[in-house]
Amino acid sequence: MNSLHLSLVQMTSTSDVGHNIAEASRLITQAAEGGAQLIATPEMTSLLTTKREVLFSNLRAEDDDAALKAFQTLAHDKNIWLLIGSLPIKVGVEQVANRSFLITPDGQIAARYDKIHMFDVSLPDGESYQESRLYKPGDKAVLAETPWGGLGMSICYDVRFPHLYRELAQKGAKLLSVPAAFTRPTGAAHWHVLLRARAIETSSFVFAPAQCGDHGGGRKTFGHSLIIDPWGEILAEGGEEPGIISAKLDLLRVNDVRERLPSLRLKQKFQL
Numbered sequence: 001m002n003s004l005h006l007s008l009v010q011m012t013s014t015s016d017v018g019h020n021i022a023e024a025s026r027l028i029t030q031a032a033e034g035g036a037q038l039i040a041t042p043e044m045t046s047l048l049t050t051k052r053e054v055l056f057s058n059l060r061a062e063d064d065d066a067a068l069k070a071f072q073t074l075a076h077d078k079n080i081w082l083l084i085g086s087l088p089i090k091v092g093v094e095q096v097a098n099r100s101f102l103i104t105p106d107g108q109i110a111a112r113y114d115k116i117h118m119f120d121v122s123l124p125d126g127e128s129y130q131e132s133r134l135y136k137p138g139d140k141a142v143l144a145e146t147p148w149g150g151l152g153m154s155i156c157y158d159v160r161f162p163h164l165y166r167e168l169a170q171k172g173a174k175l176l177s178v179p180a181a182f183t184r185p186t187g188a189a190h191w192h193v194l195l196r197a198r199a200i201e202t203s204s205f206v207f208a209p210a211q212c213g214d215h216g217g218g219r220k221t222f223g224h225s226l227i228i229d230p231w232g233e234i235l236a237e238g239g240e241e242p243g244i245i246s247a248k249l250d251l252l253r254v255n256d257v258r259e260r261l262p263s264l265r266l267k268q269k270f271q272l
Helices: 017-033 052-058 066-078 156-160 162-170 184-202 252-260
Strands: 003-010 038-040 081-092 095-103 109-114 120-122 128-130 142-146 149-153 173-177 205-208 212-214 220-222 226-228 234-237 243-250
Touching: 003 017, 003 205, 017 038, 017 066, 017 243, 066 081, 066 095, 095 149, 109 142, 109 149, 149 162, 156 184, 162 173, 162 184, 173 184, 184 205, 184 220, 184 226, 226 243, 234 243, 243 252
Parallel strands: 003 038, 038 081, 149 173, 173 205
Antiparallel strands: 003 243, 081 095, 095 109, 120 128, 142 149, 205 226, 212 220, 226 234
16 A cells, blocks of 8 residues: 555643543544544553652553553544554553554554653753653564554654664664654754654654643643654644644655665664
8 A cells, every 4th residue: 555644643641541541532533534544642642640659550451451442442443553652551560661552443453662762861941751760661673564564663762763763664664653742842952853854864754643731740742743754844743732633645755765865775884
């Protein structure tokens, strides 16, 4: 399939899991009714909180996660491919995975990806995040098969590590997903530049559904969900409010750009 109608859901998740599931489902349904074949949601779709006790009181193993079950049912009912940007999933005693799910139109899980790079930073404005205190990092890159070609999965802070995306593209990815909950300071400075760079470097379509707005507890995110083509051009962009953005992708564009700029073929080694 060389043509893809892609939609991204932008939302403001909070600590209320039920509300988040309902809001994501409403927007996914709206996108599906608009003709989208693949719909993607942001990082931490079901729960975004800065409080450890709130996270762990809502935490469930994958088989018992209410959000995942709801989204599997929705994908089946709407006959869509659904990328849930990420959900917090219990993987051990006080261990959490930040896990992205690709769900097929029959409601099955086609692929899972656990965020590899943890967001451990201190920002100039005083904001500090130590994701590794709560989350167990993944250790495996994931290339999923879709009707439109390979989909390389990633999450948020991964976007700062270009070698991940280059390897995914060299293995066959034509689409790269970067669901995110970018902070406002880093988003304003780097969001567009990083995502366009990953598209240009890999000659791939990059799509990044984002969290936006005020999530409570001092957490505010940048929004501006993006769909970017292999030449680095922005095809669609969200603003700072919840909603949907869409674009129709011509997957032949990937081959065209890679023929014109065949940088992925080079695998030269060098010494420093």
